[in-house]
Amino acid sequence: MPDLNNFFQDNDRKIDLVISGMTNNVKWANGMEGGYVYGHDAVKDYWTRQFTMVSSNVSPIEIEAENEIVKIKVHQVVHDLNGNLLADELVYHFFHLQKNKIAVFEIGEKIKD
Numbered sequence: 001m002p003d004l005n006n007f008f009q010d011n012d013r014k015i016d017l018v019i020s021g022m023t024n025n026v027k028w029a030n031g032m033e034g035g036y037v038y039g040h041d042a043v044k045d046y047w048t049r050q051f052t053m054v055s056s057n058v059s060p061i062e063i064e065a066e067n068e069i070v071k072i073k074v075h076q077v078v079h080d081l082n083g084n085l086l087a088d089e090l091v092y093h094f095f096h097l098q099k100n101k102i103a104v105f106e107i108g109e110k111i112k113d
Contacts, residue, residue, distance in 0.1 A: 070095040
């Protein structure tokens with residue numbers, strides 16, 4: 001299993017470090033607009049655009065791995081750039097791996113308390 005802690009480095013805006021752990025043709029969930037973005041350049045563009053619109057922090061709570069799929073329960077907190085809270089929720093993130101790199105990232109349903 002790759003070191004998915006790099007994914008959470010995204011909180012520190014280390015985009016290139018995180019992307020280095022993805023396959024070249026990664027399929028990445030677009031949590032803001034829906035759908036997916038494909039490939040390193042599209043993920044980088046998506047995150048760069050996202051960081052100009054919101055400030056988010058995603059913290060892992062539980063990690064389960066089985067058969068090249070890593071399921072992570074995360075606490076995500078999102079603010080607009082004025083500091084107004086937009087979301088404070090628990091959700092599952094799913095990472096599908098190929099050769100120890102992230103090939104697909106999906107966002108699961110919000111977890112009810």
